[in-house]
Amino acid sequence: xxxxxxxxxxxxxxxxxMVENLQKKxxxxxxxxxxxxxxxxxxxxxxxxxxxxxxxxxxxxxIMLCLTTSAVVEKVIYGENGIMEGVKxxxxxxxxxxxxxxxxxxxxxxxxxxxxxMIDAPLGRTPAHAKDGLLNIMAAGDPETFAKVKTVLEDxxxxxFYLGALGAGHTTKLINxxxxxxxxxxxxxxxxxxxxxxxxxxxLFDIMSTGPSSSPFMQFCKNYAVDNxxxxxxxxxxxxKDLGYFLKMVDDLGTESKIAEGSSANLQAAFDAGLGQGNVxxxxxxxxxxxx
Numbered sequence: 001x002x003x004x005x006x007x008x009x010x011x012x013x014x015x016x017x018m019v020e021n022l023q024k025k026x027x028x029x030x031x032x033x034x035x036x037x038x039x040x041x042x043x044x045x046x047x048x049x050x051x052x053x054x055x056x057x058x059x060x061x062x063i064m065l066c067l068t069t070s071a072v073v074e075k076v077i078y079g080e081n082g083i084m085e086g087v088k089x090x091x092x093x094x095x096x097x098x099x100x101x102x103x104x105x106x107x108x109x110x111x112x113x114x115x116x117x118m119i120d121a122p123l124g125r126t127p128a129h130a131k132d133g134l135l136n137i138m139a140a141g142d143p144e145t146f147a148k149v150k151t152v153l154e155d156x157x158x159x160x161f162y163l164g165a166l167g168a169g170h171t172t173k174l175i176n177x178x179x180x181x182x183x184x185x186x187x188x189x190x191x192x193x194x195x196x197x198x199x200x201x202x203x204l205f206d207i208m209s210t211g212p213s214s215s216p217f218m219q220f221c222k223n224y225a226v227d228n229x230x231x232x233x234x235x236x237x238x239x240x241k242d243l244g245y246f247l248k249m250v251d252d253l254g255t256e257s258k259i260a261e262g263s264s265a266n267l268q269a270a271f272d273a274g275l276g277q278g279n280v281x282x283x284x285x286x287x288x289x290x291x292x
Contacts, residue, residue, distance in 0.1 A: 007060030
């Protein structure tokens with residue numbers, strides 16, 4: 001049985017490695033990105049390219065998006081020469097980015113009117129895992145659509161979680177990132193406060209890591225605050241964006257999160273201080289300089 005043609009938009013570090021993995025598994029690919037060098041790298045390995053999302057959609061059985069924001073996703077789908085103008089009935093769209101669930105559900109409803117299925121499938125783990133098809137994938141959508149693309153998802157993820165109705169993937173990812181980024185903010189400030197108080201950062205880590213606060217995120221924070229190694233691989237700018245999306249989702253649900261508001265304010269302050277492109281544990285530098 002021949003493999004479906006995949007149209008892939010978004011060849012950044014994560015998306016580019018996902019495409020490399022798909023190419024190693026002999027999927028026919030049509031790719032698109034603003035970075036022509038990234039496109040050329042895929043074409044050299046056998047992919048074809050498209051100049052517009054419409055053109056890509058006309059050729060694809062499965063359209064995959066690995067884009068930065070909900071606004072970019074909406075532009076690629078609804079804009080001039082966008083996916084909506086070219087997508088084929090029976091095709092499936094998969095959004096691997098982190099998006100606002102309400103936006104995802106609207107896009108899914110609009111695609112359904114054209115006979116097109118949608119899966120939201122945000123990712124866990126790193127670009128290195130993507131290259132080897134070892135991502136965590138949080139997939140959601142109607143069961144029939146999920147079953148249709150399950151094999152392709154399993155070729156990209158070591159763990160593929162099916163979470164139910166469309167939007168549940170993005171909801172889960174935002175909750176996960178709220179928890180994780182709040183932990184990083186708290187632990188990074190703990191190291192900074194210890195420093196100001198004359199407590200050795202390594203000793204603080206040795207004590208806290210033997211108790212229930214121990215976690216992989218604590219290790220990432222220690223790596224930077226103690227060892228000056230920044231290895232989390234997730235930027236303050238992206239964390240700031242995701243906390244904003246979490247707060248939007250919470251508002252849509254008719255509730256509020258004072259904890260998320262605090263984390264978001266700290267990430268925004270670090271971003272405004274010029275630290276946006278640094279990995280999230282580098283917010284330690286912001287806390288270290290913070291004064292009343």
